[in-house]
Amino acid sequence: MKKISMIIxxxxxGMSVYSQNEEKQGRKLPSINLRTAGGxxxxxxxxxxxxxxxxxxFWALWCKPCIKELSTIADEYIDxxxxxxxxxxxxxxxxxxxxxxxxxxxxxxxxxxxxxxxVNGDFKRAMNxxxxxxxxxxxxxxxxxxxxTSFSEGGExxxxxxxxxxxxxxxxxxx
Amino acid sequence: MKNLLVVLIxxxxxxxxxxxAQNFIDNGRVTGSFQFDGQYYIQDDKxxxxxxxxxxxxxxxxxxxxxxxxNGNFRAGFRYEAYLPPIAGYNAKYEGxxxxxxxxxxxxxxxxxxxxxxxxxxxxxxxxxSYEEWTLGYDNSIRGARVxxxxxxxxxxxxxxxxxxxxxEPYANGNRGIVRGLDAEFYLNEMFSGMxxxxxxxxxxxxxxxxxxxxxxxxxxxxxxxxxxxxxxxVAAYAGRLRLIHGGFQFNAEYAYKINNPSAMNNYxxxxxxxxxxxxxxxxxxxxxxxxxxxxxxxxxxxxxSELGEALDINYLPPLTRPQAxxxxxxxxxxxxANGEMGIQGQINFTIPKKSKLGGKYGTKIELNYSxxxxxxxxxxxxxxxxxxxxxxxxKSDFFSIGQPKYFETFNFVISRKFNSKFKMLLxxxxxxYNQAVLEEGLxxxxxxxxxxxxxxxxxxxxxxxxPTKSLRMEIxxxxxxQDKGSTKIKGNWILGLLEFNIAPKWFFTVFDEFNYGNPDxxxxxxxxxxxxxxxxxxxxxxxxxxxxxxxxLCVGGVCRIVPAANGITLTLSSxx
Numbered sequence: 077m078k079k080i081s082m083i084i085x086x087x088x089x090g091m092s093v094y095s096q097n098e099e100k101q102g103r104k105l106p107s108i109n110l111r112t113a114g115g116x117x118x119x120x121x122x123x124x125x126x127x128x129x130x131x132x133x134f135w136a137l138w139c140k141p142c143i144k145e146l147s148t149i150a151d152e153y154i155d156x157x158x159x160x161x162x163x164x165x166x167x168x169x170x171x172x173x174x175x176x177x178x179x180x181x182x183x184x185x186x187x188x189x190x191x192x193x194x195v196n197g198d199f200k201r202a203m204n205x206x207x208x209x210x211x212x213x214x215x216x217x218x219x220x221x222x223x224x225t226s227f228s229e230g231g232e233x234x235x236x237x238x239x240x241x242x243x244x245x246x247x248x249x250x251x
Numbered sequence: 252m253k254n255l256l257v258v259l260i261x262x263x264x265x266x267x268x269x270x271x272a273q274n275f276i277d278n279g280r281v282t283g284s285f286q287f288d289g290q291y292y293i294q295d296d297k298x299x300x301x302x303x304x305x306x307x308x309x310x311x312x313x314x315x316x317x318x319x320x321x322n323g324n325f326r327a328g329f330r331y332e333a334y335l336p337p338i339a340g341y342n343a344k345y346e347g348x349x350x351x352x353x354x355x356x357x358x359x360x361x362x363x364x365x366x367x368x369x370x371x372x373x374x375x376x377x378x379x380x381s382y383e384e385w386t387l388g389y390d391n392s393i394r395g396a397r398v399x400x401x402x403x404x405x406x407x408x409x410x411x412x413x414x415x416x417x418x419x420e421p422y423a424n425g426n427r428g429i430v431r432g433l434d435a436e437f438y439l440n441e442m443f444s445g446m447x448x449x450x451x452x453x454x455x456x457x458x459x460x461x462x463x464x465x466x467x468x469x470x471x472x473x474x475x476x477x478x479x480x481x482x483x484x485x486v487a488a489y490a491g492r493l494r495l496i497h498g499g500f501q502f503n504a505e506y507a508y509k510i511n512n513p514s515a516m517n518n519y520x521x522x523x524x525x526x527x528x529x530x531x532x533x534x535x536x537x538x539x540x541x542x543x544x545x546x547x548x549x550x551x552x553x554x555x556x557s558e559l560g561e562a563l564d565i566n567y568l569p570p571l572t573r574p575q576a577x578x579x580x581x582x583x584x585x586x587x588x589a590n591g592e593m594g595i596q597g598q599i600n601f602t603i604p605k606k607s608k609l610g611g612k613y614g615t616k617i618e619l620n621y622s623x624x625x626x627x628x629x630x631x632x633x634x635x636x637x638x639x640x641x642x643x644x645x646x647k648s649d650f651f652s653i654g655q656p657k658y659f660e661t662f663n664f665v666i667s668r669k670f671n672s673k674f675k676m677l678l679x680x681x682x683x684x685y686n687q688a689v690l691e692e693g694l695x696x697x698x699x700x701x702x703x704x705x706x707x708x709x710x711x712x713x714x715x716x717x718x719p720t721k722s723l724r725m726e727i728x729x730x731x732x733x734q735d736k737g738s739t740k741i742k743g744n745w746i747l748g749l750l751e752f753n754i755a756p757k758w759f760f761t762v763f764d765e766f767n768y769g770n771p772d773x774x775x776x777x778x779x780x781x782x783x784x785x786x787x788x789x790x791x792x793x794x795x796x797x798x799x800x801x802x803x804x805l806c807v808g809g810v811c812r813i814v815p816a817a818n819g820i821t822l823t824l825s826s827x828x
Contacts, residue, residue: 103280106321107358109407115452115496117407117438138574144714151613151669171382172375173569176503176530177598180539183499184600185616196372196382204284204317204827206385207792223827226787230720230755 103220105132106202113168113179113191120192120199127216128161129242131235134200134210136170137181142209145227150187152232162239165190169200169208211235215242222248279322284790284827286385287314290338295818297777298799311338313345315385329353339817341388342560344418351416352392361401368392371411373434373458376567377507377526378488378552381415391564392416393430405441409434415554415563425465428486428554430565432460454494461487462554462565469519471642478642480519486512488524488552488566504529507566509552513642515559516551517590520645524549526568539600544593545571548627548648551589571596573620573663575681577710578765578801579728579745583685585624585659591648592658594624613669620663626695628652656695657703660684673716681708706732724751726763744769759785759794765801791826 107121123130135142146166149156156162166189168178175195182191194200203212213222213235222238224231238248289312292305312335319328333348334341354367370392373379383390395413402408412431414422436456440446446453462485469480490507509524530543552566568587571594575581598620605614629638629646638646648654661684667677688694688701711727726749749763765779781798799818 103282106326115454115494115501117454136574138576140576147616147667170574171569172372172380172528172567173571174574176501176532176543177541179501180532180534180541180598181600181618182539183534183536184539184602184618186537186602186614196370196376196380198370201370202319204282204319206284206286206825206827210790210827223790224756224787225790225792225825225827226756226759226785228751228753228755228759229714229716229722229724230718230753233719234756 104218105214105220106199108194108199108202110167110199111193111195113182113193118192123165123214124218125161125163125216128163129216129239130214130218131162131164131239132167132212132214133164134167134169134194134203134205134208136168136208137174137177138170139208141227144229145209145211145231146187146189147185148227148229148232149235150185150189152236153188156236156239160236160239160243162236163190165192167192167194167199169194169197169205171195171197213238213242213248279320281318281320282828283316283318283328284825285314285316286825287823288312288338289822290817290819291821292339292817292819295799297775298816298818300816300818308336311336313338313341313385313388324358325356327353327355337388342418342562344420345388347419349419351390351419363399365397366395368394368416369397369411369413371397371409371432372567373409373432373460374456374490374492375503375505375528375569377505377528377550378458378460378490378509378566379430379432379434380564380567382567389561390416391562394422395430403442405438407436415565417555417562425467426555427563428462428464430460430462430554432458434458450497452494452496454496456492457490459487459489460565461485462552464554464556467557473642480513480642482513482556483511486510486552499533499535501532502530507550509550512549512552512556514551514553514556516553517549517645518639519641520549520639520643522549522645524552526550528569537602537604540598542595542597543571544595545569546593546627546650547587547589548591549589549645571624572622572659572661573598577679577681577708577712577726577728579708579730579747580681580683580710582730582742582745582801583683583704583706585661585685586690588626588658588689591627591629591654592624593627593653594622594658596620596622611668611670615666615668618663618665621661623660624658626654626656626658626689628654656686656689657684658686658689675714677710677712679708679710679712681710682706683708702734704732704734706730720755722753722755724753725749732769742767742770742775757787759783759787761796790828792823794821794823796821 105120105123107119110118110120112118135146168191170178172195175193178191178193207225209227210225212220215221221242241248291310294300294302314333316331319326329350330352331350334345335348337345352368354365354369356365370381381391381393383392393411393413393415397411400408410433414427414429417427439453440449464484466482466484469482471478488507488509490505492505495502505528507526511521511523513519513521526547528545530541532541547568550568553563554565555563568589570585570587572585600618603610603615605612609615628649631638632644632647636643662682665679669675683706685704687704688698692701694701708730714722714724716722728747730745745765745767747765752760761783763781767777770776779799779801781796783796785792785794797820801816
């Protein structure tokens with residue numbers, strides 16, 4: 077039994093390495109029906125930013141590093157937008173327990189992000205998000221070009237650096 | 252399990268031939284993720300971990316691999332899971348491995364069809380929610396078929412039928428119910444062009460769910476007479492919901508009703524169930540307020556009436572308390588009491604503007620949260636019949652009366668501020684009233700062994716940046732309680748210290764110690780120490796830790812997960828692509 081599981085795990089590791097090299101080929105967002113924090117129905121295939129890059133960040137009210145990441149970026153966000161035109165979309169995976177607190181929390185913290193509510197994890201599953209924070213960068217055409225999990229102080233520098241590379245049309249290291 | 256794989260692979264191949272094999276490969280995309288959690292256990296008499304409790308299972312692992320294939324409007328995937336054997340704290344019924352989840356999904360214009368396993372939620376989940384939480388070991392996915400249909404703009408219809416996952420036990424005639432459900436949601440402002448410009452947006456919805464379970468004979472002996480329970484084979488539940496949005500205001504309410512459903516969870520009483528959940532919120536830049544209230548009356552709804560564990564839930568009853576992220580605030584957690592509770596919650600978040608006297612250069616963030624939860628009022632149905640007697644209507648309950656005892660109360664205050672480009676601080680005070688008798692033992696009378704606990708928790712979280720990417724983080728937490736003394740289940744006061752050194756975005760090093768110095772049993776005044784490190788490369792993460800773990804929510808190396816009590820070495824590998 078253990079052998080089979082080890083073989084499958086090894087295959088998965090192999091596929092992940094192979095696939096991360098393929099990231100460039102243009103993987104689009106899946107089409108999932110969610111709600112915006114403002115209450116409107118929203119489909120994730122409609123995520124766009126007029127040809128400019130997008131940062132997609134999965135978070136929840138119970139996740140300290142997620143809130144730290146979004147608060148840190150919030151202090152820089154105006155500068156980032158002026159420089160690169162990037163838009164951050166924060167996808168909350170809070171369920172019915174706390175999803176109604178998400179918009180008051182985000183507004184109360186003075187965040188300028190667009191917020192989506194993924195109350196049953198449909199978008200999370202389709203994006204293979206297991207641990208949060210999990211952050212994606214999408215290029216101007218909506219292709220997923222980079223992703224990263226976890227956050228600590230200074231992680232935002234790498235994020236904006238990669239956004240700049242996307243705009244300049246440069247290759248991003250897969251990691 | 253092998254048969255499933257064969258079916259799945261044949262399905263893929265048939266589909267690919269039909270579609271043109273070249274397209275299937277060229278346009279298709281495979282994504283996925285995997286995770287491996289391994290623990291090597293060390294004996295720890297103080298924690299009650301001995302040779303016999305370990306039972307030779309010194310090494311345990313949970314792992315999964317998730318693969319999703321997407322090609323245009325077609326999606327298919329599966330998840331392989333292995334528990335060899337399951338990590339301490341996970342249900343022993345998980346031992347084994349296989350493919351508990353597989354699906355194929357096709358979107359044709361406004362119709363989406365899913366066959367195989369799926370996760371679904373109607374409204375707030377009061378009558379139906381299937382979901383999974385890997386870290387909690389929870390999965391009640393439905394295997395069957397689901398259709399979503401948008402016949403007209405603003406209208407979403409859903410229909411589903413299937414059976415729920417029960418660990419590795421396959422569905423066989425009668426071993427659990429068949430769940431059927433319908434849901435409709437109408438966004439009036441999109442449906443009617445005349446309403447498109449209305450400032451108030453209105454969304455209404457309704458659900459109907461029914462569980463068919465083969466009736467089993469069940470008898471009861473009272474005064475030497477044998478009574479046979481007349482159990483329903485179909486248990487229906489329905490719900491209606493309303494959402495109103497006007498500028499920064501939102502109102503959201505859902506009412507659910509369930510017909511009589513005698514079950515092991517409610518001691519086989521014949522009362523109907525009902526539930527109401529309402530939330531109101533207002534927010535604008537710099538200020539957010541939310542208020543919510545709920546009442547739950549006999550609303551446990553499972554697809555097997557004899558099930559007492561955490562499995563086979565058809566619905567979801569959210570606890571209305573603040574989710575806690577700091578360790579000592581998770582020692583006394585609240586869980587929804589499905590047989591009856593009513594409560595309220597209020598929260599305010601605001602920012603003292605930047606560059607003001609109080610706000611400082613970057614502004615100061617403040618959060619206040621309060622919730623209070625009681626039993627519902629329960630009166631005997633007739634003289635001489637105690638409340639909750641099996642085989643009776645159970646109790647009468649006045650909708651608006653608050654019952655006794657109190658289950659839980661909490662007040663939270665959080666203030667956080669960035670002082671300069673190098674230094675940030677968060678301070679928090681948490682007050683908790685925790686009914687140990689009800690929440691841990693299901694006892695509705697207070698006993699000296701399970702007193703109501705009043706806990707005061709103070710938290711300080713400081714971050715100092717050494718260089719743009721190197722930072723130090725320190726946490727100090729203290730829990731004070733007076734009541735938690737005199738029984739064997741007590742813990743008393745705690746203090747926690749944590750130091751983290753991070754090199755963004757790849758390296759995390761943590762040392763921490765939780766010290767139960769106030770435990771009245773001197774032998775149990777334990778240090779729960781731990782050292783951990785994590786390395787992150789893109790979406791791949793390797794984390795290694797050594798030490799003692801207290802049961803609770805643990806956040807190390809940039810992510811959070813729930814862990815059981817243990818002593819040993821933990822290795823976690825995860826990746827997604």
